[in-house]
Amino acid sequence: MRNFSKSKLLALRQCPKRLWLEIHRPDLREDSDATQASFQIGYQVGDIAHQIYDPENLGALIDVQSEGFPRAFERTTELLGTPQPIFEAGFCAGGALAFADVMLPEQQDGQQVWRMVEVKSSTSVKDYHRDDVAVQAFIAKSAGVLLQSIALAHIDSSWTYPGNGDYSGLLVEADLTAEAFSRTDEVKGWIAQAQSVDAMPSEPVIDIGAHCETPFSCGFYDYCSRDEPKAQYPVYWLPYFGAKAQQLAAQCVIELADVSDDLLNARQLRVKTHTLANTVFFDADGAAAELAIHCLPAYFLDFETIQFAVPIWQGTRPYQQNTFQFSLHTLSEAGQLEHTEFLDISGGDPAEPFAQALIAACGESGPVYVYNAGFETSRMSELATRYPQFSASLLAINARVVDLLPIARERYYHPSQQGSWSIKKVLPAVVPELRYDALDGVQDGGMAMEAFLEAIHPDTPAERKNQIEQQLLAYCKLDTYAMVRLWQVFAGRTDLKL
Numbered sequence: 001m002r003n004f005s006k007s008k009l010l011a012l013r014q015c016p017k018r019l020w021l022e023i024h025r026p027d028l029r030e031d032s033d034a035t036q037a038s039f040q041i042g043y044q045v046g047d048i049a050h051q052i053y054d055p056e057n058l059g060a061l062i063d064v065q066s067e068g069f070p071r072a073f074e075r076t077t078e079l080l081g082t083p084q085p086i087f088e089a090g091f092c093a094g095g096a097l098a099f100a101d102v103m104l105p106e107q108q109d110g111q112q113v114w115r116m117v118e119v120k121s122s123t124s125v126k127d128y129h130r131d132d133v134a135v136q137a138f139i140a141k142s143a144g145v146l147l148q149s150i151a152l153a154h155i156d157s158s159w160t161y162p163g164n165g166d167y168s169g170l171l172v173e174a175d176l177t178a179e180a181f182s183r184t185d186e187v188k189g190w191i192a193q194a195q196s197v198d199a200m201p202s203e204p205v206i207d208i209g210a211h212c213e214t215p216f217s218c219g220f221y222d223y224c225s226r227d228e229p230k231a232q233y234p235v236y237w238l239p240y241f242g243a244k245a246q247q248l249a250a251q252c253v254i255e256l257a258d259v260s261d262d263l264l265n266a267r268q269l270r271v272k273t274h275t276l277a278n279t280v281f282f283d284a285d286g287a288a289a290e291l292a293i294h295c296l297p298a299y300f301l302d303f304e305t306i307q308f309a310v311p312i313w314q315g316t317r318p319y320q321q322n323t324f325q326f327s328l329h330t331l332s333e334a335g336q337l338e339h340t341e342f343l344d345i346s347g348g349d350p351a352e353p354f355a356q357a358l359i360a361a362c363g364e365s366g367p368v369y370v371y372n373a374g375f376e377t378s379r380m381s382e383l384a385t386r387y388p389q390f391s392a393s394l395l396a397i398n399a400r401v402v403d404l405l406p407i408a409r410e411r412y413y414h415p416s417q418q419g420s421w422s423i424k425k426v427l428p429a430v431v432p433e434l435r436y437d438a439l440d441g442v443q444d445g446g447m448a449m450e451a452f453l454e455a456i457h458p459d460t461p462a463e464r465k466n467q468i469e470q471q472l473l474a475y476c477k478l479d480t481y482a483m484v485r486l487w488q489v490f491a492g493r494t495d496l497k498l
Contacts, residue, residue, distance in 0.1 A: 004194045006098040006135045012190060013131055014216065016197045017206040021220045023198055029219035033446070038121070041309045045121040046101060048167050048310050049153065050087055053102050053117065055168075059085030064099065072099075080145065083112060094142035095191040098135060106148060113148040116140060117173065121309050123157040123319065125174045128215040137180040138187040149177040155309060155318045163314030170310065170318065210246060231255045233275050237419035238268045267409070275415045280429075287411040287490040294367040294402055300329040300487070301362070301370050302479040303379055304448050304472070313349035315386065323379050324350045324452055327476035328361045329484050335496045337484065339477060345455040345469055355383045359393040366400065369483055371423045373403035404483060407490055427482045430489050434482060441471035448475055 002023075004012075012019040021028060050059070060079050064072040072090040079086045086103040102117035118133055120126075129152050140147050153171040161167070197204065208225050212218050233256040235245045244263060253259065256272050264272060274281045304325035309318055316322055325343040332338070340361040344350035358380075362368060370376045380398050384391040409421045414429035424444065428435050436443045442451050454460055455468040488498055 001095060001195065002198055003092055004096045004191060004198075006096065006132065006139070009096060009135050009187075009190050009194060010128065010131060012194050012197065013128070014214070015206060015211050015218065016193070017204045017224065018218055018220055019194060019197050020200060020203045021223070024203070025223075028223045030222055031219045032217055035217055035219065041121045044310055045155065045171075046119055048170060049102060049117075049119040051165075052167060052171060053104060054085045054087070059087055062086065062088045062090060062099070064088065064090060069097075073097075080114070091139045091143040091145065093139055093144075094188070095195070096135065096139050096187075098139045100136060100140065102153075108148060111146070113146040114140075115148055116150040118150070118152050119171065120152060120154045123155050125152055125154060125176075126215065129154075130176065130179060133176045133180045134183040134187055135190075137177075138184055141181075141184075149175065150180050151175050151177070157318050160317050161311035161314055167310065209249075229254060233257065235259055237275065238264070238271055239419050239421075241268060270413055271419050274413055275419075278415050280415075281413040283411040284490075284492060287407050288492040290407050290411075291487065291491040296331055296333045296335075297363070297366040298331045298487070299362055299366060299368045299400075300331070300480045300483040301368050301376060302327050302476055302483070303376050304445070304452070304476055305379065306449050306452050313351070316349070316351075320382075321375075321379060322349075322351065323354050323383070325448075325472060325476050326354065326358055326361075327473075327480040328358075329480045330361075330363075331484065331496075331498075337498055339480075341473055341477065343469060343472055343476075345452065345465065345472075347456040347458070351383060352387060355387055355390045355394060358397070359390060362397050362400075364396070367402045368397055368400045369402050369404055369487055371403070371408075371479075371483055371486075372405045373401050377401055404486055404490070408486065411490065423479070423482055423486075426486065431482070431485045434478070434485060436475075436478065439471070439475055439478065441468070442475040448472060 008019055008022060011022050050061070053059075060082075062072050062075055062079075067075065069090070069092075073092050076086065076089045076091065079089065080103075083105045085105070087101065089100045089103045091098055091100070100116050101119040104115045104117065106113050106115055116136060118129070118136060120129060122129070133150055133152055137147060137150050151173040153173045155170060156172040159169045161170075208221065208228060212221050212224070218224075231254040235241065235248055235254055235256060237256065238245065238259070248254070248259065257276055259272065261269055261272070270281055303323050305321040305323050307319050307321060308316070311318055311320070313322065324345075326341065328340045330338045330340065342354055342357040342361075344353060377398050380394045384394040384398075405421060408426050412426070412430065414426075416429050417425040424436055442448050451468045451472055455465050455472070460468075484498055487493075488496060
């Protein structure tokens with residue numbers, strides 16, 4: 001009889017077909033970059049948990065990769081007889097196996113008992129975490145561990161890093177003991193179901209659906225959807241239509257042409273109409289009128305940011321959007337275009353020099369155009385709070401912000417946008433000669449974050465660091481030049497040579 005790992009049981013909870021494929025056809029699994037990134041974040045938070053729960057470094061770490069499963073289980077048994085913290089303790093019992101993130105010894109009535117802590121990189125307790133903890137508790141208790149309590153530790157997003165490697169407040173615990181201990185029969189049922197699925201001669205027949213993305217993006221989606229009918233103009237291109245799209249998919253409606261107009265709002269109907277007719281919608285007069293109230297000089301601004309689950313800069317919070325780069329194109333009253341940029345890849349906190357450079361570059365009057373204003377304005381408000389000495393200047397820039405996204409959304413649509421008004425979709429439609437995919441190395445925000453992380457890593461060679469710097473500068477510069485060209489088309493300023 002197979003012993004199922006906790007991850008296999010959680011795969012079953014998501015989809016029995018996923019479990020069967022995990023066991024019998026793991027070669028078909030293709031994890032997305034986002035999934036891989038989440039794994040890395042989990043490892044990083046796990047390492048910090050060792051510091052938090054064992055500040056004196058007295059604990060023992062079990063490394064199943066180097067020790068192997070039999071020795072890992074054997075050494076866990078040995079360590080359970082000692083009064084020291086154990087990390088990655090392994091248990092195998094009841095038809096399942098698992099490794100506990102943290103095991104902490106406690107004394108109760110003269111006897112040593114154990115407190116288990118499962119560490120997660122999320123900022124709250126999720127439903128699937130409760131399943132996770134229930135499995136951990138069942139296996140440990142079945143293995144004979146005197147488990148007194150079990151908690152889930154997750155990141156406290158309101159905590160601010162004080163610096164000097166002090167992460168003592170990063171994690172906050174939720175006690176799930178009573179709930180986890182009460183679910184023994186449920187877990188036994190999952191193990192029995194897993195055994196039945198494993199014994200199937202072929203994969204279960206399960207259609208794709210919402211479960212393919214909940215609670216995780218399934219790495220077998222491409223395989224499972226290979227024979228699904230492919231729409232020429234998919235219903236999911238309709239903006240803000242997700243729930244209705246799922247309902248229609250359940251009725252085998254996947255083509256835009258088959259969606260009743262009565263179900264659509266004005267924007268969705270515009271997408272449907274112009275996509276099927278392969279025509280461009282452009283309310284040129286309306287766009288020009290909206291922009292006519294703003295005079296030159298004009299500024300076109302874009303930020304790049306980075307998030308850390310575990311903050312590295314004093315005064316920042318987990319998952320905070322930290323600004324490290326901006327690009328600014330300035331269009332003078334005479335129609336001359338100039339470019340200013342800021343990028344800090346030193347590895348130090350770039351926030352204060354970023355704020356100073358931004359204030360100096362933006363002048364004191366004239367519209368500041370952005371694309372999706374909530375992002376830039378939120379970052380400037382955060383900087384204003386963090387640096388009171390710059391607050392007035394930063395908030396003054398915020399007050400001048402003009403968002404090009406609503407104008408694009410209401411006044412323009414090209415079938416190539418596929419229902420999206422991302423600037424990455426709008427730019428090649430409005431200005432075909434400009435394309436992000438022509439850039440070297442960095443072509444979107446996700447790639448920019450990855451490049452920045454590589455650039456600030458101490459082991460990155462200087463030559464590679466310089467290459468990344470040029471790629472980041474080119475990418476962010478295109479973002480703001482794209483806004484200049486969009487503004488030019490929307491404002492009807494064909495008199496300007498930009």
